[in-house]
Amino acid sequence: MTRCNWYKNSWLVSISAVAILAGQTASAGSTYTNPLLPGGPDPWITQVDGVYYYMHTLGNRIALWRTDNIANLAKATPVVVWTAPKEGPNAHSIWAPELHRLDGKWFLYYSATASGFTDDKHRAVFVLENDSADPMNTDWVDRGRINTARPGIDGSVFTHGGKRYFVYSPYTETDTSLAIAEMKNPWTLTGPENVIARPDQPWEQQGGRKIVEGPEFLPGPKGDLFLTYSASACWSDGYSLGLLHAAPGADPLDPAAWTKSPQPVLKSANGVYATGHNGFFMSPDGKEHWIIYHANSGPGMKCTAKRAPHIQRFEWTEKGWPNFGEPVAEGVPLPVPSGTR
Helix, strand or coil: CCCCCCCHHHHCCCHHHHHHHHCCCCCCCCEECCCCCCCCCCCEEEEECCEEEEECCCECEEEEEEECCHHHHHHCCCEEEEECCCCCCCCEEEEEEEEEEECCEEEEEEEEECCCCCCHHHEEEEEEEECCCCCCCCCCEEEEECCCCCCEEEEEEEEECCEEEEEEEEEECCEECEEEEEEEECCEEEEEEEEEECCCCHHHCCCCCCCEEEEEEEECCCCCEEEEEEECCCCCCCCEEEEEEECCCCCCCCHHHEEECCCCCECCECCEEEEEEEEEEECCCCCCEEEEEEEECCCCCCCCCCCEEEEEEEEECCCCCEECCCCCCCCCCEECCCCCC
16 A cells, blocks of 8 residues: 655756646636645546546545545545455455446456455455446445455556556565556456566665555557556655656566656655655546645655645656656645536
């Protein structure tokens, strides 16, 4: 669970650019400020047809928030769609839920720990399925544990080149790594599972552990493949986002296809600390790319439920690479995603 530049000219958004973005005039209800909620570790947003579905780690259950204006998320009433059983392989430590629309159905991926255990060896990724048009109902079918080769957490899925892939953070000799495998269906892996990244950089080893986790796929506008991930222990202020890149036409299953950013691509700045466990979503009109991540509002806050969800728009460089810039300071009014009702 996630708890707790490249080169400067290519990756950092200037303070003046942030000021211009923040200073845009807007009518009431058309701006938002970070954080979206007082707390919400491991946040996730899925936007479908102008509706936002939001979730975060709750520990013993999975709930969904729904709103058509992300500025009003705090006013939305969460609905518990699934509660962990008292016993079994997915009985507690329900972490990092993700909602995906696949093959005309909804799927919820989440990390969980077996009853009677608190160690890493008994953690795994599980999936729920719902064939309803509305994911807010409680008609979820338990598809069980994803058949990963190792214990692990933070599973996510993506489709590329007509194939579907699963990425997650398995426990390895370096605390955690990042691994990928092809999927036979939304709950079953097929073929080899390959480790594509290990925490071999100093900025991935802050807080006393060597950790890379929370991988998230991001397709580039020129055919490149990107995977963001969270680096270091979540209780460290050095918790940050790294980036993997695979060139157009590369085989995602080939570890040699992936190269790693030499420095974090989103890290503590502007009074926002321990940026990590992100996701991506599009604006309702499909014109803007957005990132969601959790962060702390001060140093030394470690890995608690006070980690709160932040969102901000990001751009692409001329090369076709994502430029996340710096985290926008809390309380700064920003325009809501374009096309918001």
